[in-house]
Amino acid sequence: MLVELAVLAMVAAGAAAVVWWPDDQPKPAAKASPPESLALPGLPKATAPVLLPGAPGEAAKTLPANEMPPVPRRSHNNADIRFVTMMIPHHEQALVMAKLVADRGENRQLKIIADRILAAQEPEIKTLETWLTDRGLNRNSGPGHQHGMAGMQSAEALEQLTAARGAEFDRMFVTMMVEHHQGAIDMAGEVLALGVDGVLNEMASSVIVEQGAEINRMREALGARPPAS
Template sequence: MTNRRARTLAVVTLALALPLVVFMVIRLDGDTGTSAPQPVSAPATSAASPTASPVPTDLTVIAPGRPGETAATRPAHEVRDAGPAPHNSLDVWFVRMMIPHHAQALAMAELAPDRAADPDVRAIADRIRASQGPEMGMMRGWLQTRGLPAEIQGHDHGTMRGMQSPEAMRQLAAVRGADFDRLFVRMMTEHHQGAIQMATDLLTVGSDLTLNEFANSVATEQTVEIERMREILAR
């Protein structure tokens, strides 16, 4: 009797324990410690993380027009560094002619400190040296940037407007005092008038904006200097 009870108790105990064993086996089989390691997702980029900002597509750039024309706006992404500004053959001709034209004005102005009697004449000569020397450097640089030579073989620069003859230059170097003042003013006035005409012509036919601004400056400044020289002669 006792043995029958013991067997019955053992069967009941096994029946109760079997589901628990099965449950534990299932848990152990699905445990992450026995499975293949799972990849770790990269953390989301926070707002503070440095990232490349996208280029705005709604920005506009003001593109200046030629003298007398209004400016236009263009989308920023369409604007590119295109190198030197476009130019035409008349721009190149103007620069090549204006360099020797300036050179003669400098040669005349360099005579004034030792020969002029009127301090106003010496002041004008100083102004010419201070402005036209750097302008010659600018024009040579303009040609060099574009791979263009400065000289024109076989061209007679003496035929340009306002250019003084070699004989007139010798006469200017040979006089002193009031005679120098009168001759200098007459010759430089003619020289400036020629430069103003050359600059004015470029404003109607040139395409380079830098040269247009330069030509306008030449015409304006040399017109002022002509008026000052006329005042000297009128005294």
């Protein structure tokens, strides 16, 4: 019995030693209890349904929007291929005509314009050929009907231009190249309206601006006024 009382007294004394703290000493800060975890909302398991048309003879079905597979963006379409495969031979014919100017023409301004045509369209042909190669295509991937290209000159017209000299050559060159440039502008407008390739979109926009300006320069070189718009 005396032993038990002694143990109790020791426990009580220890408890008192823990609780009591001198008044002139700062008490230790109590340990903060850990914050309770917050329940965050999870992602919805489903979203608004999307209607998917079925194949011919099959009923439509619905899928949650978050289960819809991504729709791949087309890198090019038939209008792009048509533009490239027709613009390459179109540019090549422009180079044939432009190379005749140095030896046959007499108008200095037309010779400068011809040099600009050569400098611009030769690199564009390479760009267009690379575009086809990168997509596993070639010149024959398009319609392949040169006679249907706007502004293309006939073999007979090219022979007459080759045989001409001096002022007669300059006049024929401007007439034929204006028609040729206008054809390129028409094809560029078509691909801008129907094509989807960004590179060709930029090239077509450049064709419209630059060849439109060259048409005016060629007419001004012969003293002809551009037609009223």
